Amino acid sequence: MKIAVAREEKNVSGHFGHCExxxxxxxxxxxxxxxxxxxxxxxxxxxxPLFLKELNVNVIIVGGMGETAQQLFNENGIEVVVGAKGFCDDVVQKYIQGELKSTGNVCTEHNYE
Structure with a gap:
C-alpha cells in the first residue's frame, strides 16, 4: 500500500493543490x-489525482481539498482522507492504527480544485 500525504514543511498541508x-x-x-x-x-x-495514481498511491491524506479533486481521486480508486492535521509521520501512524478518519469536509473557500 502507498499513502501520500500533502505536505507543507513537515506537517500536513491545509491546501491540497498548492502544497509543497x-x-x-x-x-x-x-x-x-x-x-x-x-x-x-x-x-x-x-x-x-492522475499523477499520484501513476505513482500507485492508494490513499491521499490532506487538511483540505475541493469537491472536484475528491471526486477525481475516488474515480481513480484512491481513498481520500481530509481534515488531517499535524506532523506527517504521526498522521500516517494514526491512519495505520485506524485512528484517523476523514471528516468528509469539502474546501469551498478557494477555487483551486
Missing amino acids: GFMIYELEENKGLNRSFIKNPGHRPGYL
Whole structure:
C-alpha cells in the first residue's frame, strides 16, 4: 500500500493543490518499508489525482481539498482522507492504527480544485 500525504514543511498541508509536495509512505502489512518526498509538479485541474495514481498511491491524506479533486481521486480508486492535521509521520501512524478518519469536509473557500 502507498499513502501520500500533502505536505507543507513537515506537517500536513491545509491546501491540497498548492502544497509543497507529497510524502509517500510505502507499507507492507501495515509496516513502513520506505518513505520519500516528491515535489508538487504543479497544480492544474485534474492533474494531481492522475499523477499520484501513476505513482500507485492508494490513499491521499490532506487538511483540505475541493469537491472536484475528491471526486477525481475516488474515480481513480484512491481513498481520500481530509481534515488531517499535524506532523506527517504521526498522521500516517494514526491512519495505520485506524485512528484517523476523514471528516468528509469539502474546501469551498478557494477555487483551486
